[in-house]
Amino acid sequence: MTQTLLLATDLSNECRAAFSRAVLLANEHHARLNILHVLDPFLPRAALRELEKAVSREIEQLLIDTCESLGSPRPNTMIQVVTGTPYAEIIREVYEQKADLAILGSHRKHHQQDLVTGTTVSRVMRRAPCPVLSISHSTKRNWQDVLVPIDFSLASRHTLKEVLLRFPDIRLTLLHVWDMPASRELASDPGYARWRNEERTKLRQQLEFETERFMADIDDVPDLELVLEQGDPTEVLIQRVRDQPPDLLALGSHGRIGIGRRTAGSLLERLLSETRCDIMLCRTW
Secondary structure (H helix, E strand, O other): OOOEEEEEOOOOHHHHHHHHHHHHHHHHHOOEEEEEEEEOOOOOHHHHHHHHHHHHHHHHHHHHHHHHHHOOOOOOEEEEEEEOOHHHHHHHHHHHHOOOEEEEEOOOOOOOHHHOOOOHHHHHHHHOOOOEEEEOOOOOOOOOEEEEEOOOOHHHHHHHHHHHHHOOOOEEEEEEEEOOOOOOOOOOOHHHHHHHHHHHHHHHHHHHHHHHHHHOOOOOOOEEEEEEEEOOHHHHHHHHHHHOOOOEEEEEOOOOOOOOOOOOOOHHHHHHHHOOOEEEEEOOO
């Protein structure tokens, strides 16, 4: 259960959806909502003092307007305006406030990956100790369909548990991707095709067993679909999210898919730049 939720906002239009989602989640979980804005530390001190007051007033008014628009009560809130490097200050506040969940608005532009690499959203998602949500669409669209890539490693089990604990009333799709050796070279061979189909059947049976065993410890099991696809895990996930975008994609920071790899072409940056769904990244060791 979420106790403290941290919303980091720069008050841009792109962050309005994140503001609304944070209010709804704070009320849903009866959590405290801490709202953070980071100012440029190189501004003159006199200007910073005035700007801090103006930003606090703007956040207060936005909070009032958001609650009225949503028809939601005002959650228990704390507004903070600090100076520093945005991603570093957000992570610092997550640690100091022991936040259970962090929310940021998305500034990504479709198919423009270079605008995402190294940005605040990407850096916070990689380094925060708690799950981080990147919000890209309006709260008028409730989360119903949630996609979780799964390989039943400790990392993916942890992510799945986080999703089920925080968002019980969902339709859940578990995606497992397998990559067969020499599949292209031997695709036309009848013997290989039979062996591949047999392996696929055994794998599905194993995954169904693992899913049932995992869900046995969950009180309220949501509607669930297990999807098994063959191919490169990263490419299959990207294509799946493009073709059938979920309301929320939840994945871990480590595992077969490789979110933890710090490269310009990593999966996280591709997801942020090329897809149009809300994303939750759960840090796993």
